[in-house]
Amino acid sequence: MVCPACGHPTKTLETRRSEGGAAVRRRRSCPGCGERFTTFERREALTVRKRGGRRQPFDRAKLLAGLVRACHKRDVDPRELEAIVAEVERQGRRDGGEIGAERIGLLCLQGLETLDRGAFLQFAGTLPEPIPADLENPRNYGASEGAVSVRSEEDAARSIPTGAKERARGDS
Ligand SMILES: [Zn+2]
Numbered sequence: 001m002v003c004p005a006c007g008h009p010t011k012t013l014e015t016r017r018s019e020g021g022a023a024v025r026r027r028r029s030c031p032g033c034g035e036r037f038t039t040f041e042r043r044e045a046l047t048v049r050k051r052g053g054r055r056q057p058f059d060r061a062k063l064l065a066g067l068v069r070a071c072h073k074r075d076v077d078p079r080e081l082e083a084i085v086a087e088v089e090r091q092g093r094r095d096g097g098e099i100g101a102e103r104i105g106l107l108c109l110q111g112l113e114t115l116d117r118g119a120f121l122q123f124a125g126t127l128p129e130p131i132p133a134d135l136e137n138p139r140n141y142g143a144s145e146g147a148v149s150v151r152s153e154e155d156a157a158r159s160i161p162t163g164a165k166e167r168a169r170g171d172s
Contacts, residue, residue: 013036109131
C-alpha cells in the first residue's frame with residue numbers, strides 16, 4: 001500500500017489480530033515522508049443482487065428477522081434459522097461475494113422446508129416468485145413434526161397470502 005500523503009510505498013511496522021480475529025490490523029510507516037497510518041483487513045462484505053439488478057449490502061439481521069417472523073408460533077429452533085442464514089452467507093462467498101435475491105429466497109425455502117411446512121409456506125408468501133415446483137409438495141419432516149399442533153397449523157394458514165394459502169389447502 002502506498003502512502004496517503006506522498007504516494008511512496010509503505011512498510012508494515014506491526015500486524016495484529018483485531019475484532020476477535022475477524023480483522024487484521026496493520027500499523028504502516030512511510031520511508032519517504034515519515035507518515036504513519038493503520039489499515040484493517042476484513043473479509044469482503046457480501047452483496048445482494050436485487051431482482052431489478054440493483055445491488056445492496058447483505059443484511060444478515062434482516063434476513064434472520066424475516067425467517068423468525070415466518071416461524072411465529074411454530075415449533076422451530078432459532079438455531080436452525082441461524083444455520084439457514086449461515087448457509088446463504090457461505091453460498092454467497094463461494095460465488096465471489098455476491099448472491100441473487102432469488103437464490104437467497106430459494107435457499108431459505110429449502111432450509112425451512114425440512115423444518116416446518118407452515119413456516120415454509122409463510123415465508124414463501126413473502127417472496128415475489130412462486131414456490132419452485134420441486135419444493136411445492138411436502139417431503140419428509142424431521143422428528144419434530146409430531147410436535148406441531150393442528151391449532152398452530154390453522155393459525156399459520158390464516159395469515160398466508162391467498163396464493164400460498166391455496167397451495168397449503170392442497171397439502172392438507
Ligand atoms: Zn509518505
